[in-house]
Amino acid sequence: MQNYWLEFFTVALIHLLAVASPGPDFAVMLRQAFTQSRRNALLSATGIGLGILVHVAYSLLGIGLIIQQSVMLFTVLKMIGALYLLWIAWHCLQTKPGGIHVETQGGNVQSGQAAFRLGFLTNVLNPKATLFFVSLFSVIINPETPVLLQAGYGIYMALATGIWFSLVTIFFTLPRVRRGFNRFGHWLDRLMGGILVLLAGQLLFSTVTGSEPPSVPTPGMDP
Secondary structure (H helix, E strand, O other): OHHHHHHHHHHHHHHHHHHOOOOHHHHHHHHHHHHOOHHHHHHHHHHHHHHHHHHHHHHHHOHHHHHHHOHHHHHHHHHHHHHHHHHHHHHHHOOOOOOOOHHHOHHHOOOHHHHHHHHHHHHHOOHHHHHHHHHHHHHHOOOOOOHHHHHHHHHHHHHHHHHHHHHHHHHHOOHHHHHHOOOOHHHHHHHHHHHHHHHHHHHHHHHHHOOOOOOOOOOOOOO
16 A cells, blocks of 8 residues: 555656646637636646546556557647647737726636636647656556556546646736736737647647657656
């Protein structure tokens, strides 16, 4: 049992480093915090957290290893993820001065379902998250660890991810923080769009060059 606790703390530390690093999830959550209500941003955070369970599920079932080993499947996944990021980036880049905050967006305010879906799909379609979890469950977690315990690790990571992005949301939706970004908020939104374009470009470039995915999880893979 002591070994399982050590394994759990190792998983928790690696996950903490990954979830706190900049990536598509963080960029999208910042935009949600500045453009939508706190409720919608929290729904997006919940979507990201539940998206983690999808990665955990196919990693436990072994499907993740098939995706990692199949060049064609992984290429398709990267292309879908890149196109989705470009779609989000396009909306970010369309932001006009004075139009970033939810109070001034009028008809552009998301429904709760759309906010949740945005967070969920952003995480699920992130191929780096796929590599992270496949590597985590095949390299860090001992194959002899009981499946229920491995599932428990996954539930913990989903909860921790949801809580982390909920805290990010609560901070950046504070009235004082929003007012501080009022004058140049649209530039921040465009910056987030630019970052998402770069992330999408990186995915497409790796698809064209045929670069191999890493075999072990490393910090910076925002899951």
